[in-house]
Amino acid sequence: MNIILASTSTLFGGTYLTYLKKEIVSLFDGIEEIIFIPFARPGGISCDEYTDKAKAFFAELQIKVRGLHEFDDQTKAIQEAKGYFTGGGNTFLLVKTLHENGLMEVLKSNVENGKAYLGCSAGSNIGGLNMKTTNDMPIVYPPSFDCMGLVPFNINPHYLDPNPDLKHNGETRETRIMEFLTQNDIKVIGLREGSWIRRIGDRISTEGTEKTRIFEKNKTPYELEPGTIL
Amino acid sequence: MNIILASTSTLFGGTYLTYLKKEIVSLFDGIEEIIFIPFARPGGISCDEYTDKAKAFFAELQIKVRGLHEFDDQTKAIQEAKGYFTGGGNTFLLVKTLHENGLMEVLKSNVENGKAYLGCSAGSNIGGLNMKTTNDMPIVYPPSFDCMGLVPFNINPHYLDPNPDLKHNGETRETRIMEFLTQNDIKVIGLREGSWIRRIGDRISTEGTEKTRIFEKNKTPYELEPGTIL
Numbered sequence: 001m002n003i004i005l006a007s008t009s010t011l012f013g014g015t016y017l018t019y020l021k022k023e024i025v026s027l028f029d030g031i032e033e034i035i036f037i038p039f040a041r042p043g044g045i046s047c048d049e050y051t052d053k054a055k056a057f058f059a060e061l062q063i064k065v066r067g068l069h070e071f072d073d074q075t076k077a078i079q080e081a082k083g084y085f086t087g088g089g090n091t092f093l094l095v096k097t098l099h100e101n102g103l104m105e106v107l108k109s110n111v112e113n114g115k116a117y118l119g120c121s122a123g124s125n126i127g128g129l130n131m132k133t134t135n136d137m138p139i140v141y142p143p144s145f146d147c148m149g150l151v152p153f154n155i156n157p158h159y160l161d162p163n164p165d166l167k168h169n170g171e172t173r174e175t176r177i178m179e180f181l182t183q184n185d186i187k188v189i190g191l192r193e194g195s196w197i198r199r200i201g202d203r204i205s206t207e208g209t210e211k212t213r214i215f216e217k218n219k220t221p222y223e224l225e226p227g228t229i230l
Numbered sequence: 231m232n233i234i235l236a237s238t239s240t241l242f243g244g245t246y247l248t249y250l251k252k253e254i255v256s257l258f259d260g261i262e263e264i265i266f267i268p269f270a271r272p273g274g275i276s277c278d279e280y281t282d283k284a285k286a287f288f289a290e291l292q293i294k295v296r297g298l299h300e301f302d303d304q305t306k307a308i309q310e311a312k313g314y315f316t317g318g319g320n321t322f323l324l325v326k327t328l329h330e331n332g333l334m335e336v337l338k339s340n341v342e343n344g345k346a347y348l349g350c351s352a353g354s355n356i357g358g359l360n361m362k363t364t365n366d367m368p369i370v371y372p373p374s375f376d377c378m379g380l381v382p383f384n385i386n387p388h389y390l391d392p393n394p395d396l397k398h399n400g401e402t403r404e405t406r407i408m409e410f411l412t413q414n415d416i417k418v419i420g421l422r423e424g425s426w427i428r429r430i431g432d433r434i435s436t437e438g439t440e441k442t443r444i445f446e447k448n449k450t451p452y453e454l455e456p457g458t459i460l
Contacts, residue, residue, distance in 0.1 A: 012397040043405060044412030090409050092368075132369050137406040138322075138362050139413045141375045145368060158400040167242040170388040175273060176367040179320050182274030183369045 002027060002116045003150055003199040005124035007157045007191035007208075009088055017057045017120075019194065023207070025061060027116050028083050033064040035081040037107075039097035040089025040122040050087060058085075068103075078106045081115070088121025088157075091134035095126060096142035108148040117150065121157045124191070128154040133180055133188050135173075151197060151204055152187075153230075154180075159190030159213055174213075174221065181217045188215040195226070204230040232257060232346045233380055233429040235354035237387045237421035237438075239318055247287045247350075249424065253437070255291060257346050258313050263294040265311040267337075269327035270319025270352040280317060288315075298333075308336045311345070318351025318387075321364035325356060326372035338378040347380065351387045354421070358384040363410055363418050365403070381427060381434055382417075383460075384410075389420035389443055404451065411447045418445040425456070434460040 004020070004027050011019050028034060038050040051067030058065045065085070071077035078084070084107065086094070098104040104126070111117040119127050125134045127150040131142075135158060162172040171179075177188050189197065195208035206212040211223040224230075234250070234257050241249050258264060268280040281297030288295045295315070301307035308314070314337065316324070328334040334356070341347040349357050355364045357380040361372075365388060392402040401409075407418050419427065425438035436442040441453040454460075 041412075042401075042409075044409050093409075093413065132371075133367060135367070135400060137410060138364065138368060138375060139406075139410040140362070145371045160400065170365060170390065171272075176369075179272075179274050179323075180367060180369040182271075183323065 001112060001150065001199050001201060002114060003111065003127065004118045004196050005127040005151065005155055005191075005199075006118070006120045006196035007124065007159065008193045009120040011194055016053060020196065021061075023196070023198070024118060027118055028061070028063055031063065031083045031116060033066065033081070034058070034083040034085055034116075035068050035077060036065045037068045037084060037086040037094075037098075037123070039069070040087055040091065040094035042087070042089035050089075054085060054087060074101055074103055075106050078103060078110055081110070083116035083118075084111065085118040086120070086123030086126060088123055090139055091122040091125045091131050091136045092138050092140050092142055094122045095131050095145065095147065096140050098126070099143045104146070104148060108150070111148065111150055124155045124157050124197070127151060127197075129186055130154065132184060132186075133177060151199060151230075154186050154188045155197070156188055156190045156215075159192045161192075174215075177215045177221075181215060185217045189213075189230070190215060190221075197230070206230060231341060231380065231429050231431065232344060233341065233357065234348045234426055235357045235381065235385055235421075235429075236348070236350045236426035237354065237389065238423045239350040241424060246283060250426065251291075253426070253428070254348060257348055258291070258293055261293065261313045261346060263296065263311070264288070264313040264315055264346075265298050265307060266295045267298045267314060267316040267324075267328075267353070269299070270317055270321065270324035272317070272319035280319075284315060284317060304331055304333055305336050308333060308340055311340070313346035313348075314341065315348040316350070316353030316356060318353055320369055321352040321355045321361050321366045322368050322370050322372055324352045325361050325375065325377065326370050328356070329373045334376070334378060338380070341378065341380055354385045354387050354427070357381060357427075358419075359416055360384065362414060362416075363407060381419075381429060381460075384416050384418045385427070386418055386420045386445075389422045391422075404445075407445045407451075411445060415447045419443075419460070420445060420451075427460070436460065 420443035
C-alpha cells in the first residue's frame with residue numbers, strides 16, 4: 001500500500017497542503033491524474049468549490065484532479081483511477097455519502113491493491129477501522145460507522161493537548177478517547193497538527209514535526225517520536 | 231411540561247449541581263423520589279458510581295434517587311416514577327442505551343404528560359429533537375439519532391465561543407453548528423455553561439447567568455438575554 005493519512009490539510013498560518021508538498025510529490029510519483037473525494041464538504045461548501053481548491057494545489061504539481069461527484073458512474077471512476085485524495089470536513093457527511101453510494105468498499109479494495117491514497121482530517125478518519133474517534137459533530141446519520149481499515153487502528157486527527165487555562169467543563173480530547181476505549185478495544189493514534197501516518201507496503205510509520213500520542217485499552221497513553229514504525 | 235435542560239452539571243471551580251440548586255428545588259417540588267438515568271457514563275464510570283454521585287447531591291434536598299439500571303423492568307420504573315434526572319457524559323452511549331432498551335419513547339410520553347425532567351449536558355441533548363448537535367465523540371453506534379423533542383429545537387450544551395488565541399485548525403463550535411444547518415432546518419440553542427432552558431407548561435425560556443446564542447438556517451446567529459421567552 002501507498003498511503004498518507006494526515007492530521008490536517010493546513011497548518012496554522014500556513015496555506016493549503018504546503019507543509020505536505022514534498023511527501024505528496026513522492027506519494028503520487030508518476031501519476032498524472034487523481035480523483036478528489038469532496039463529500040466531507042467543510043463548512044457546507046459545494047463539491048465543485050471544494051474540488052476547485054484541490055485542483056489549484058495539484059496544478060502546481062502538474063497533477064490533474066477530477067471530483068468524484070462529477071462522474072455518473074462513481075464506482076467505475078474509482079476503479080479506473082490511479083490515485084485518490086479525500087479532503088477534510090465533516091466525517092459523518094463523508095461516511096454517509098460513501099456508504100450510501102456503495103463506494104467505501106470499492107475505494108478500500110483499490111487502495112489495498114496499491115493505488116496511492118492521501119487523506120486529510122476526515123479523509124484520514126476513513127482510513128482507520130471506524131469513524132468512532134472523529135471530532136466532528138454528527139450532523140447526519142450514516143448507515144454505519146465502519147471505515148476502510150487501511151491501517152489496523154483508529155485515527156484521531158487534530159489531536160489537541162488539554163489546555164490548563166481553559167475554564168470550561170467540556171471533556172478534553174484525551175478524556176473522549178479514553179471513553180472510546182471503555183467501549184472498544186482498538187488502538188487510537190492521536191495525530192497532532194503537523195503529523196501524518198505514512199504506509200508504504202507493510203511499513204507504517206509516524207511522520208512530521210510533532211510527537212504522536214498513542215492510546216490503548218488498559219494502558220497509560222504514550223508518545224512516539226516522528227519516524228517511529230507502528 | 232416541567233423541564234430543566236442545563237448546559238452543564240458543574241460550573242468551572244464549582245461543585246456538582248450547586249449553581250442549579252434553587253431551580254432544582256422548584257422543579258421537583260413535592261416529589262420524594264426520582265429516577266436517575268446514568269447511561270451516559272462520563273469517563274466510562276459505572277452506572278452505580280454515577281448514581282451514587284446523584285444520590286449524594288439529592289440527599290441534601292431530601293429527595294431519594296434510584297438508578298434506572300437497578301430495575302429489572304425499566305419501562306415500568308419510568309412509568310411509575312414522578313420525576314427524572316439524566317446526567318451528562320457521552321450522548322452516543324446514552325442514546326444507544328435508551329433506544330436499545332426501548333426507553334426513549336416511554337420517557338418522552340411521561341415527561342410530555344407533566345412529570346418533572348432535569349437534564350444536564352447529554353441529558354439535555356436528548357431533550358432536543360435529535361442528538362445531531364452533541365459535542366461528544368461517537369464511541370458507539372446508536373440505532374437512531376432521534377431524541378425526545380421535549381422542546382421544538384436542538385441543544386448544543388457547553389457552547390464555547392471561538393478562541394482567537396488558539397493556534398489550531400479544528401473547527402470552532404460555531405462552524406460545526408453552521409455545518410449542521412446546511413443539512414438540517416432545525417433551530418439550535420447554544421447553551422453556554424451557566425445557562426439552562428426552563429419549560430413550564432408551554433412557556434419555554436432561557437435562564438442563567440449567560441446570554442444564549444441562537445442558530446437558524448439562513449440567518450446570522452444572534453444572542454438572547456437570560457429570561458427571554460423562546
